[in-house]
Amino acid sequence: MLPELDPLLHSQLRLQIVSLLVGVESAEFNFILEQTAATRGNISVQLKKLSEAGYIKVSKSFGKSYPVTTCRITEKGLKAFDQYVESISSYLDRRKD
Amino acid sequence: MDNSINEKESLEIIRTMIHKAQTNMSEGSIFYLIWGWAVLLAIIAQYALLEWSGTEYHWVAWPVLMSLAGIVSAIVGRKRASRQKYVTFVDNTMAFLWGGFVIFLFAILFLSPTIGWANSYLLVIGLYGLGTFVSGGVLRFRPLIIGGVISLGLCFTGILLRNSITEFTQVLILLAISIVCSYLVPGYMLRAQKNKHAS
Structure with missing residues (x-):
């Protein structure tokens, strides 16, 4: 039987965000915006979903003269990401066979 | 919008995104150069004052240049931090490494009236070596690793031969060799890399 893919990660923008956060300690909202080329509104919605699931932690601080939103992946998010990559890999392996 | 994707696209997204943020190690060259030159100038000033003036305030350049x-x-660090919109694991490791370096440096300075300045300077050489050896390993930059090994070697040599060191200026020369090998040479090599990438 094929492994079930985490529906929270199996979406283009959420997977982009989580993959980006896996490679860093933390990233600002604007960096995610630049790298994903999505709209602010869409990113905000997806961040909220990921945060509510406990996959990422979102914190707000105050920069020079503007608020800064910083995101980092959680232990739960890392585990879910590892599981997702494993599932995708085994799915593709089986398709080759 | 919440686009669904197939498995191949998923892997492609992960592969592309995971390496988007990378530490630009050549950006750090400025710190090696600032501290390298500040320490070297302080050594030269102290050497000159010891050799030619005989003043008891031969150490005066140290607090001035180190504060500067x-x-x-x-200032440079704050500017960089405000420009960079992400923090990598390497950035974090380096911050902890150099933070610990500063704390241990102060410990040596507090201990120096007890163990003597010559011994303290030998420990500082070891500390320079440790800092650049580890940062070279983290950044995978061989000149920093080599500089670190040279400084650690100088520290050990100085400790083993400490009874043969008769003049304080001899320790200053060891410190100067250490700072040139572990800060200035790797610092300029990092900067050359930065310029190469820019052109």
């Missing part, structure tokens, strides 16, 4: 280097580094 600290202020310049803090």
